[in-house]
Amino acid sequence: MATTSLWHPFSDMAAVDGREVVIARGEGCWVWDEQGTRYLDGSASLWYCNVGHGRPEIAAAIQAQLAELDAFHVFGDLANRPALALAERLAGYAPQPGSRVFLTSGGSDSIDTAVKLARFHHHAAGHPDRTVVLHRTHGYHGTHGIGTSILGMPYRDGFGPLMPGTAEVPHDDLDALADAIATIGPERVAAFVFEPVIGSGGVHAPRPGYLEGAQALCRAHGIVTIADIVTNGFGRLGEWLAVERFGLEPDLIAFAKGVTSGYLPLGGVIVAPGIADPLWADGAEGFMHGQTYSGHPVCCAAALANLDLLAADGLVHRARTDEGWFADAIGAVSDHPLVGEVRAGVGFLAAIVLAPDLLERRPDAGGALWHAARDEGLLSRGLADGIALSPALTVGDDELDFAADALRRALDRLA
Numbered sequence: 001m002a003t004t005s006l007w008h009p010f011s012d013m014a015a016v017d018g019r020e021v022v023i024a025r026g027e028g029c030w031v032w033d034e035q036g037t038r039y040l041d042g043s044a045s046l047w048y049c050n051v052g053h054g055r056p057e058i059a060a061a062i063q064a065q066l067a068e069l070d071a072f073h074v075f076g077d078l079a080n081r082p083a084l085a086l087a088e089r090l091a092g093y094a095p096q097p098g099s100r101v102f103l104t105s106g107g108s109d110s111i112d113t114a115v116k117l118a119r120f121h122h123h124a125a126g127h128p129d130r131t132v133v134l135h136r137t138h139g140y141h142g143t144h145g146i147g148t149s150i151l152g153m154p155y156r157d158g159f160g161p162l163m164p165g166t167a168e169v170p171h172d173d174l175d176a177l178a179d180a181i182a183t184i185g186p187e188r189v190a191a192f193v194f195e196p197v198i199g200s201g202g203v204h205a206p207r208p209g210y211l212e213g214a215q216a217l218c219r220a221h222g223i224v225t226i227a228d229i230v231t232n233g234f235g236r237l238g239e240w241l242a243v244e245r246f247g248l249e250p251d252l253i254a255f256a257k258g259v260t261s262g263y264l265p266l267g268g269v270i271v272a273p274g275i276a277d278p279l280w281a282d283g284a285e286g287f288m289h290g291q292t293y294s295g296h297p298v299c300c301a302a303a304l305a306n307l308d309l310l311a312a313d314g315l316v317h318r319a320r321t322d323e324g325w326f327a328d329a330i331g332a333v334s335d336h337p338l339v340g341e342v343r344a345g346v347g348f349l350a351a352i353v354l355a356p357d358l359l360e361r362r363p364d365a366g367g368a369l370w371h372a373a374r375d376e377g378l379l380s381r382g383l384a385d386g387i388a389l390s391p392a393l394t395v396g397d398d399e400l401d402f403a404a405d406a407l408r409r410a411l412d413r414l415a
Contacts, residue, residue: 070298133191377402
């Protein structure tokens with residue numbers, strides 16, 4: 001008989017039931033379980049706690065907003081001051097002046113919103129046959145219906161028919177993208193969805209010129225570009241929206257996670273004027289889409305406080321200025337005989353990939369490394385072939401030294 005009623009996401013519940021590690025509190029880059037064991041939060045929980053745990057500034061903003069207005073929707077002509085202020089601030093970060101912001105409850109909501117908006121844009125422009133969505137291998141875009149349909153990872157089985165009109169291309173091959181557009185017919189392609197640096201799919205940075213070339217190719221064919229910065233944004237790559245690293249001006253930018261550092265759920269889509277202006281014109285057909293908690297005042301207040309912290313002392317840019325230091329610290333384990341590769345060097349993101357011969361002998365070695373690292377006091381993010389690290393942007397020398405030492409001990413355990 002089950003001993004817990006909580007069904008954990010992406011989990012083998014037979015293995016989890018009755019064996020949960022209950023996290024009780026957090027401070028900075030560290031968390032503690034109920035038994036008092038301390039762990040370095042090496043993945044900022046799920047890639048999101050960018051300013052670290054326990055920031056009183058965000059807690060105070062949440063409390064103040066709860067005391068004034070706890071919740072109210074922003075459908076129709078209703079609004080609240082935090083939602084208006086947040087949209088204005090985020091639009092100010094956009095690479096294209098005059099952008100608008102559609103707020104959601106999280107990353108999966110944001111991807112579904114962006115894809116629907118891209119298709120609706122073509123519909124409103126008189127091109128209803130432009131519905132095909134191109135996506136990349138290794139890409140992860142959440143778990144809603146549309147996001148599952150455009151996953152470049154093996155999490156699509158068992159759910160029956162998914163959204164039609166999708167096509168997958170190799171994540172690092174510009175010629176393959178051009179061939180796919182030509183084969184499908186540009187007159188049928190609605191959008192191209194990409195992560196600037198692929199996160200959950202293995203921490204793959206783009207080849208030089210790939211993203212710039214993909215944007216130019218899509219523009220030439222009138223294809224909407226959707227940058228998924230849910231993992232990459234708000235300092236993870238050392239910029240507000242990550243796309244600045246590559247000089248990109250996407251039509252749609254889907255965000256979440258780091259916008260509040262995970263203190264409360266919030267996401268959204270930054271919409272360039274080329275998409276927004278026609279849909280805001282007098283007589284335009286309404287975009288019949290939205291989430292109950294879009295523009296939630298308390299979530300928006302948390303986001304504004306978090307953005308203030310990221311702006312203070314240039315924290316949002318730290319991952320760019322110190323990415324070499326971060327890569328060198330994590331790369332210290334690259335000489336271990338069980339390590340095949342350490343992927344790092346763009347922002348505060350790294351993947352420790354196990355040696356191919358080990359993975360061939362032990363397909364579960366990635367999961368075993370994750371458990372071994374946790375036993376050594378390091379929480380990480382599991383990958384199919386290893387683990388990923390993406391600590392808070394406030395991480396210091398001592399924490400990274402601890403992470404490297406814990407990784408080496410975990411690899412020795414695995415050996």
